[in-house]
Amino acid sequence: xxxxxxxxYFTYTSHERDRKVTMTYKEIEADDPMELIGVVLPxxxxxxxxxxxxxxxxxxxxxxxxxxxxxxxxxxxxxxAHQAYRALGDEAIRKIIRxxxxxxxxxxxxxxxxxxxxxxxxxxxxxxxxxxxxTNLKETDDG
Amino acid sequence: MAKVHNWQIGREMxxxxxAAYPRRQFAFVFNINRCxxxxxxxxxxxxxxxxxxxxxxxWWANVETKPYGGYPQxxxxxxxxxxxxxxxxxxxxxxxxxxxxxxxxGTFDGVTxxxxxxxxxxxxxxVLGYLPTDEEWNSPNIYEDNPVGKKGVRGELDKEGVELPxxxxxxxxxxxxxxxxxxPACLAAxxxxxxxxxxxxxIVLIDQKECRGYRxxxxxxxxxxxxxxxxxxxxxxxxxxxxxIEGKDPASKGQPxxxxxxxxxxGQIRLQGLVQMNRDGTWTEDRYNPIYYxxxxxxxxxxxxxxxxxSPNGFYIPPRWVPRPYLRQMFxxxxxxxxERYTYPDRExxxxxxxxxxxxxxxxxxxxxxxxxxxxxxxxxxxxTVYNDxxxxxxxxxxxxxxxxxEEPLHVRPAQHANSI
Numbered sequence: 001x002x003x004x005x006x007x008x009y010f011t012y013t014s015h016e017r018d019r020k021v022t023m024t025y026k027e028i029e030a031d032d033p034m035e036l037i038g039v040v041l042p043x044x045x046x047x048x049x050x051x052x053x054x055x056x057x058x059x060x061x062x063x064x065x066x067x068x069x070x071x072x073x074x075x076x077x078x079x080x081a082h083q084a085y086r087a088l089g090d091e092a093i094r095k096i097i098r099x100x101x102x103x104x105x106x107x108x109x110x111x112x113x114x115x116x117x118x119x120x121x122x123x124x125x126x127x128x129x130x131x132x133x134x135t136n137l138k139e140t141d142d143g
Numbered sequence: 144m145a146k147v148h149n150w151q152i153g154r155e156m157x158x159x160x161x162a163a164y165p166r167r168q169f170a171f172v173f174n175i176n177r178c179x180x181x182x183x184x185x186x187x188x189x190x191x192x193x194x195x196x197x198x199x200x201x202w203w204a205n206v207e208t209k210p211y212g213g214y215p216q217x218x219x220x221x222x223x224x225x226x227x228x229x230x231x232x233x234x235x236x237x238x239x240x241x242x243x244x245x246x247x248x249g250t251f252d253g254v255t256x257x258x259x260x261x262x263x264x265x266x267x268x269x270v271l272g273y274l275p276t277d278e279e280w281n282s283p284n285i286y287e288d289n290p291v292g293k294k295g296v297r298g299e300l301d302k303e304g305v306e307l308p309x310x311x312x313x314x315x316x317x318x319x320x321x322x323x324x325x326x327p328a329c330l331a332a333x334x335x336x337x338x339x340x341x342x343x344x345x346i347v348l349i350d351q352k353e354c355r356g357y358r359x360x361x362x363x364x365x366x367x368x369x370x371x372x373x374x375x376x377x378x379x380x381x382x383x384x385x386x387x388i389e390g391k392d393p394a395s396k397g398q399p400x401x402x403x404x405x406x407x408x409x410g411q412i413r414l415q416g417l418v419q420m421n422r423d424g425t426w427t428e429d430r431y432n433p434i435y436y437x438x439x440x441x442x443x444x445x446x447x448x449x450x451x452x453x454s455p456n457g458f459y460i461p462p463r464w465v466p467r468p469y470l471r472q473m474f475x476x477x478x479x480x481x482x483e484r485y486t487y488p489d490r491e492x493x494x495x496x497x498x499x500x501x502x503x504x505x506x507x508x509x510x511x512x513x514x515x516x517x518x519x520x521x522x523x524x525x526x527x528t529v530y531n532d533x534x535x536x537x538x539x540x541x542x543x544x545x546x547x548x549x550e551e552p553l554h555v556r557p558a559q560h561a562n563s564i
Contacts, residue, residue, distance in 0.1 A: 043312045043313050046465075047313040047464050048312075048313065049465055051313060051462075051463075053463075053464075053523070054176050054462065054463045054464055056181075058176050058177045059177075061496075062556075070177070078179050079180075080179065080314065080316070081179070083312075098391060099522055100522065102520055102522070103520040103522035103527045104284055104520075104527070105530075105549060106521075106551065107551055108549075108550055108551075109548070109549055110548045110550055111545055111547045112547075112548070113502070113545045114543040114544050115542070
C-alpha cells in the first residue's frame with residue numbers, strides 16, 4: 001500500500017503500522033527560489049583578522065579574561081568568532097587576545113545603581129567585571 | 144506631493160503629507176561590532192508581542208546575517224534593485240560629510256522610494272515597494288550560519304563539516320526593529336490613514352480599527368517591518384513597547400523605560416532614547432543626550448539605508464571589518480569617518496559606550512567625571528590611554544540612574560597566602 005497522508009493512516013493494518021514509514025526525499029531543484037544561492041563577495045584575509053580583533057577588543061572592554069575570550073572563539077555557536085578561529089588558527093587568536101588584553105585588560109568596570117523610583121535604599125552594585133587571573137587572587141568589591 | 148527636508152539625505156524631498164514632527168522622537172543606536180546573534184532580543188519581543196495564532200511569521204525584532212540573510216529574504220536587495228531600475232546609475236551621493244546638521248552626510252542625488260514616480264505600479268501608488276512572498280516571510284535566518292548535512296544524507300549533520308570548502312569571507316549580524324521613521328513609508332502608503340505617528344514620542348502605530356488589511360504598508364515599508372496577520376485581516380507592526388516608553392509598565396515606576404528588545408540584549412549593543420525635535424525636522428541640540436552625542440557629535444552611529452528617504456530613527460555603529468563599499472551602500476557616506484572615530488575612540492566616546500544597556504530606564508542626560516590616567520598601551524600601532532573616569536546617567540526626572548566607573552582592579556591576597564610572594 002502506498003501511504004499518501006493522514007487520511008490513509010486509518011487504513012493501516014497492524015503490520016503496516018509497525019513498518020518504518022519515511023517521507024519522500026527529493027534532490028535539490030536548481031530553479032527553487034528557496035535553495036541556497038551562492039554569491040561571490042570580495043573579501044581579504046585582512047577582513048578576517050580585523051573581525052577577530054574587533055571581537056577580542058569589544059569583549060575585552062566588557063571584562064572578558066583570556067580564558068573567556070578564547071572560549072568565545074572556540075565555541076562553534078558564535079559563528080563569526082569561530083570562523084576566524086578556524087581560519088587564523090589557535091596561536092594567531094591567542095596572540096590577538098594577548099594584545100587586546102594588554103591594551104584593554106588593565107581595568108575593571110563597576111556599575112552602581114542609584115535608588116530606583118519609589119525605593120528607599122540604593123540597589124546593590126552590579127558585580128564588577130571581575131578579571132580573575134589566578135585562584136590566589138581575589139578582587140575586593142569596594143576598591 | 145509636499146516637500147519636506149530630510150537631513151539624512153541632505154536635501155528637500157517629496158512626501159505625500161506636509162511636514163509634521165513630534166516633540167520627541169523614539170531613537171536607538173545599535174553597535175554592530177558587539178552583536179553575536181544570540182537572538183535574545185528576538186525572543187524577548189516574540190514572547191511579549193507576537194506569540195499568538197496568526198503571528199507565527201512575525202518577528203518585529205530580528206537579527207539577520209549580512210550579507211547573505213534577510214527577513215523577509217532579500218528585502219534590502221530587492222528594494223535597492225527597484226530603486227536602481229527606477230533611476231539607473233543615478234543612486235549616488237555628492238558633497239562630503241560635514242558639520243552642517245541639515246546635511247551631515249552630504250547630499251543624496253538619487254531618488255527615494257517617494258520620488259520614483261515613473262516606476263510606480265499602479266500609477267496611483269505613492270511609494271515604491273513590493274510585497275514579499277509567503278516563502279520569504281516564513282523562514283527567518285534560513286541558510287544563515289546553519290550547518291547542513293551531506294548531500295543525499297537525511298536527518299544527520301555532516302560529521303566532517305570542516306572539510307567543506309571554506310572561503311575567505313566576512314559577515315556580520317544586523318539587528319533590526321521598526322525604525323519609527325520621521326517620514327514613514329507605511330504611513331504614506333496607507334489609503335485608510337490608519338497609520339499615525341504619535342506627537343509625544345514619534346512612535347509609529349497602526350490603528351487596528353481603521354486598518355482593513357490592504358497591505359499597502361507592507362508593500363511600502365522598505366525595511367519590511369509592517370506585517371499582515373491573516374486571521375485578523377489587519378496589519379501589525381512593532382509598537383516600540385510604548386507602555387514602557389510612557390512609564391506605564393509596572394516595573395518602570397512611572398519613569399520611561401527602554402523596550403524589551405533593548406533590555407534583553409546580553410551583548411550590550413543597544414542604547415535607546417528619546418531625542419528632542421526642531422520644527423524643521425532636525426534634532427534639537429542636546430549635547431549630553433547619549434543618542435544625540437553618538438549621532439551628531441561623535442558621528443559614529445549612522446542611519447540604515449538613508450537613501451530610501453524615510454529618515455529612519457535607528458542608527459548603527461558600523462562593523463569595522465566589513466569592506467567599505469558594502470558599508471557605504473548600507474549606511475551612507477559617513478561610514479569611513481564613523482569607523483575611524485570608533486576604532487580610535489576618544490575619552491568621551493569610551494565613557495558613553497559604557498552607558499549601553501546598563502539600566503532598563505531611558506537615559507536623558509549623561510555627565511562625565513574625569514579621573515586620573517591609569518595607564519597607556521599600544522594596540523596595532525594605536526595609542527590607547529585609559530582613564531579612571533566615571534560616567535553618570537540621569538533619567539527624565541533629572542535624578543541619577545546609575546554610574547559606571549573604570550577602575551584599576553585591586554587584588555587582595557587571602558589570609559592563607561598573605562606572606563607568600
